[in-house]
């Protein structure tokens with residue numbers, strides 16, 4: 263199936279009602295009417311708490327909620343629905359796995375490996391634990407063409423390496439990391455592989471069993487689903503073994519009061535990682551979003567976005583020439599639909615606000631990865647355009663034309679073009 267963005271746009275009320283060229287999909291996507299309607303329908307006709315009522319309404323809601331786990335598990339290639347726990351977002355999923363591993367596995371002197379291209383959500387939990395537990399945190403930097411330095415990764419692995427925590431797709435560079443290759447290095451060292459799928463699961467086929475990940479985190483709101491629902495996939499044996507770091511209602515099998523002491527026994531996965539009343543409407547909406555993406559086919563989504571990215575890079579380069587500095591791989595085989603750039607010496611927020619006055623929505627700043635911007639020499643951050651299934655070549659043309667106009671304006675206002683000459687490496 264060839265993706266036709268014009269047809270797809272008909273499903274997205276916001277894109278029809280607002281005059282906006284929406285190119286901030288890496289921050290959050292828009293939602294189709296099917297998802298909006300599924301959420302409304304839950305509240306209209308099924309609203310009740312789950313796993314807490316014996317009455318019919320609650321039983322029905324529980325069934326729908328459980329089915330959402332199945333739909334999501336299948337989407338990421340897991341044959342066990344209990345491997346999928348719902349959380350609030352990728353950030354919460356990554357914190358849960360980090361804290362759980364800390365409780366069960368990590369000891370002073372153990373090593374955790376992350377990369378320079380991680381989002382804060384896959385950095386801060388590990389930095390925090392490193393301080394608390396006296397772990398050694400190693401940071402793998404970039405090699406050629408804004409790709410991960412796999413040789414450095416291999417050489418940093420030791421028998422003390424317990425965790426490799428890596429993003430599948432960089433939310434700044436768009437770099438697609440080779441998770442299979444990283445898995446084989448992690449396996450050799452006997453380390454857990456934790457993957458941040460926030461920017462991959464919405465945009466390309468992800469199969470947890472083929473990739474061999476131990477844990478995968480992603481967010482509903484970046485993949486046509488609602489805000490406030492995220493996913494933590496855990497390899498089934500790991501889900502059984504790991505302790506839940508958040509405790510309370512819903513995640514417990516039984517509690518006891520014996521000899522003046524309270525105790526508890528945790529429930530089975532996935533419930534043990536879902537303490538408290540879950541976001542049932544969010545799960546229903548995410549399930550609908552997954553069905554929408556599955557109908558399109560993730561291979562088609564990936565191919566479509568690659569075409570748009572190729573077109574975008576070509577147009578921006580043609581319109582802006584040397585005044586444009588793009589951060590990210592030139593090799594499109596390892597690049598997702600994210601183009602981060604700077605223009606002359608202009609502050610990225612200035613460019614984004616001038617684009618906003620042209621009706622174009624892009625992100626500017628550090629995109630929760632200031633450390634990466636420091637590394638690539640973009641100390642003030644970057645402007646980021648990111649694509650999804652409803653973006654058209656006209657959207658890209660509008661971006662390129664507006665940037666050309668803005669570049670002329672800021673040139674007249676005296677902003678100097680101080681971009682370093684382009685080179686293939688960072």
Ligand SMILES: Cc1ncc(COP(=O)(O)O)c(C=O)c1O
Pocket residue numbers: 288289351352353354381383384429431432433458460461481
């Ligand atoms: C790569 C990556 N990881 C994690 C996150 C955090 O996602 P959330 O804010 O939904 O928790 C983001 C959000 O931009 C991201 O791009």
